[in-house]
Amino acid sequence: MLAQAAHNAGFxxxxxxxxxxxxxxxxxxDFKLLPALTIEHLTPALDYFVQHYGVxxxxxxxxxxxxxxxxxxxxxxxxxxxxxxxxxxxLHDKPRFFATLKQLNIPYSETVFVxxxxxxNWLIKPLRGQxxxxxxxxxxxxxxxxxxxxxxxxxxxxxxxxxxxADGQHLQIIGFNTQWTAQPSNHSFPRAxxxxxxxxxxxxxxxxxxxAGIINYCPLADSHKAQITNWLTKLVPAxxxxxxxxxxxxxxxGNSTVLEINPRPPASMQLYDADLLRRHxxxxxxxxDWQSCLYPPPQSGYTGYQIxxxxxxxxxxxxxxxxxxxxxxxxxxxxxxxGQPICSIIAHHNQAEAVLHELTLKQHIIQRSLYPWKTTPAxxxxxxx
Numbered sequence: 001m002l003a004q005a006a007h008n009a010g011f012x013x014x015x016x017x018x019x020x021x022x023x024x025x026x027x028x029x030d031f032k033l034l035p036a037l038t039i040e041h042l043t044p045a046l047d048y049f050v051q052h053y054g055v056x057x058x059x060x061x062x063x064x065x066x067x068x069x070x071x072x073x074x075x076x077x078x079x080x081x082x083x084x085x086x087x088x089x090x091l092h093d094k095p096r097f098f099a100t101l102k103q104l105n106i107p108y109s110e111t112v113f114v115x116x117x118x119x120x121n122w123l124i125k126p127l128r129g130q131x132x133x134x135x136x137x138x139x140x141x142x143x144x145x146x147x148x149x150x151x152x153x154x155x156x157x158x159x160x161x162x163x164x165x166a167d168g169q170h171l172q173i174i175g176f177n178t179q180w181t182a183q184p185s186n187h188s189f190p191r192a193x194x195x196x197x198x199x200x201x202x203x204x205x206x207x208x209x210x211x212a213g214i215i216n217y218c219p220l221a222d223s224h225k226a227q228i229t230n231w232l233t234k235l236v237p238a239x240x241x242x243x244x245x246x247x248x249x250x251x252x253x254g255n256s257t258v259l260e261i262n263p264r265p266p267a268s269m270q271l272y273d274a275d276l277l278r279r280h281x282x283x284x285x286x287x288x289d290w291q292s293c294l295y296p297p298p299q300s301g302y303t304g305y306q307i308x309x310x311x312x313x314x315x316x317x318x319x320x321x322x323x324x325x326x327x328x329x330x331x332x333x334x335x336x337x338x339g340q341p342i343c344s345i346i347a348h349h350n351q352a353e354a355v356l357h358e359l360t361l362k363q364h365i366i367q368r369s370l371y372p373w374k375t376t377p378a379x380x381x382x383x384x385x
Contacts, residue, residue, distance in 0.1 A: 001270050001327075002061050003027040005277035014049050016042065018063065021343075022329040037067045046077060057081055059280065061264055065092065065130045081281050082243040083263040090239055091263050092128050094150050101258055104234045108258045109250075110153040121154045123209075130262075132181060135209040157252025160218055162228055163268045165276075166241040167283045171232050174276065175299070176218035176225055177268050179248075182210040182309065213359065215304035216271040217352040220251060228256060235261065243280045244269055270346065271303040303348045304355040308363050310336040314370050321369075325362060342370070 004027045006013035012029035020033040030053070032045040049055040058078045064071040072085040091097055098111050116122050122138035127148055129135065138151065159181065163174040218225075232247065239261070246266040248259040269276045318332045328344045336342045343366065347358035 001267065002059060002265060002277070003031075004327075005265075005269070006059070009275055009278045014053060014055060016045050016049075019328070020331075021327075022331055023327055037063045037070050039067075039070050039073045042070055042073060046074070050077070059265070059277070062130055064088070064264075065128045068092070068128070081284060082265070083241060083245070087240050087242070088263050091261050094127050097260075100235075100238055104231070104238060106231045106234065106258055107255070109155045112151050114151075116151055123152050123154050124149050125152055131211040132209040155250045155252065155257055157250040159248070160220065160251055160256075161214070161246045161248045161266070161268060162225075162232070163244065163246050163266065163272070164232060165244060165279055165283055166232075166236045168240045168242050169237050171236045171241075173229055173232075174244075174272055174274070175216050175268075176220065176228075177214050177216050177271065178218050179214040179268075180212050181208060182212040211267075211307070212309075213304060213306035214268050214271065215302055215352060215355055216268070216299070217302045217304075217355075220256075224251065224254075224256060231258065239263075243283045244276060267305055270305060273299055301348055301350040302352045302355050303346065304352075304359050305344060305346050306359040306363065307344045308342045308366055310338055310340050310342050311367070311371065312338050314342065316342075316370075323362065323365065325358075326366070342366070 003013045003015050003024050007027040013027060015024055015028040015031040016034055017024065017031070018034050018036060020031055025031060030049070032048065034041045034045060046055075056078055057080075058074050059081045060071065060074065068085065068089055071080075071088060074080060075085050094111075095113055098108060101108050116138070119138040119140050124134075124136050124138050126134040127150060134149075137154070159179045161177045161179055163177065165172045165174060228247070228249065235241065235247070241261070241263065244265040246262045246268055248262070249256045250259060265277070265280060314336050316330050316332055316334045316336065320332065322329050322343070325346050326343055327346060328341070330336065330343060345359055345362045345366070347355045347362065349355045349358065
C-alpha cells in the first residue's frame with residue numbers, strides 16, 4: 001500500500017518489508033526482503049539504502065508494534081515522517097492510554113490490568129497488538145496472569161474507524177469507515193503478522209477478532225460523527241499525533257466506545273481518492289501548508305478492501321493469473337498455510353452494496369482458481385449496508 005501510494009505521488013519508493021509481494025516489487029525503485037523487523041535485520045538493509053541512495057527520511061507502516069526498539073533505531077538514523085517513537089510507545093502503553101481516555105471523559109469498555117475474578121464476557125488482548133491478532137475470549141482455562149496482556153469487557157456492536165490527518169495539535173477528518181473481522185471458521189489472520197513464505201510454516205490458531213476488511217461507508221448519524229471528531233480534538237494534542245492515523249471504535253445502541261488508535265498510515269487510506277501520502281508528509285510543514293486543502297476530500301461512490309485467507313495450505317502455482325483489483329500478490333512458489341493471508345482485493349462502486357458484492361465475487365473467483373476441487377465458496381463476513 002505504501003509503495004503504491006509513494007509511486008502514485010511521484011516518488012521512487014525504497015522498500016524494507018517482510019513480504020516483498022509482486023506488486024510491491026513493481027512499485028518499488030528498490031527493495032530489501034527482511035526475515036523480521038528487528039534491528040539485527042534492519043541495520044544492513046538500511047545501511048544499503050543510505051549508502052546507495054542517500055536516504056534520510058522514512059515512512060513506516062504496520063509491524064513495529066512488536067519491535068518498538070527497531071522503530072527507535074530507525075529514528076536514530078533517519079527522520080521519521082509521521083508519529084515519533086515516543087508517541088508510538090505512549091499509545092501502546094495501555095494503562096496510560098486508557099487513563100488518558102478517562103481523564104478526557106472519552107468512553108471505552110471496562111478495562112483492567114489484572115485478571116478479572118471470573119471469565120464472564122471478558123476478552124484477553126495483547127498489550128502490543130495489531131489487526132486483532134491475539135485477541136481471544138476469556139475462559140476458565142486461560143484465566144491466569146500474563147504480563148503481556150490486559151483484559152477488556154466484550155462490547156457487541158458495529159465496528160468503525162475514522163481516518164484523520166494531524167499535526168500534533170490540529171486535525172482534519174478524511175472519512176468514517178465500517179470494518180469487519182474474520183469468523184472463527186475461516187481460520188483467518190492479518191497479513192501484518194502472518195506471512196506467506198517459502199520457509200517453515202508458522203503456527204496458526206482460530207481467532208474471531210482478526211481484521212478482514214473495510215469500506216468507506218458509515219451509516220452513523222452526523223451527531224455521532226461530530227462526537228467522535230470532538231474526541232479527536234482532545235486526543236491529538238494529548239498524544240501529539242502527527243500525519244495519517246485512524247481511531248477504531250465500536251457503536252451500539254446509539255453509543256460509541258473507543259478501542260484504539262493506530263498511529264501510522266492505516267489500510268483505510270487506500271479507500272480515498274486524495275493524495276494522502278503527500279498530505280501525510282506535509283503535516284511536518286507549517287499548518288497553513290497542509291491545511292490549504294479542505295477535508296473531507298471529494299469522493300464519488302464507495303471503496304472496499306478485503307483480505308483473502310487460506311482455507312487450507314496452498315502452494316501458489318507458476319502462471320497464476322491475478323485479476324484487476326487484486327493486491328499483495330504472492331510470488332509463484334510461495335506457500336500460504338491455513339489461516340494465513342493469500343492476497344487482498346479492492347473494489348469501487350457508486351453503491352456500498354455493489355462494493356461488497358464485487359468483493360465476494362472476487363474472493364469466490366480467487367478461491368475457485370486456487371482450490372478447483374471446491375464447489376462452495378466461503379463468502380466474506382462483511383457488514384450489510
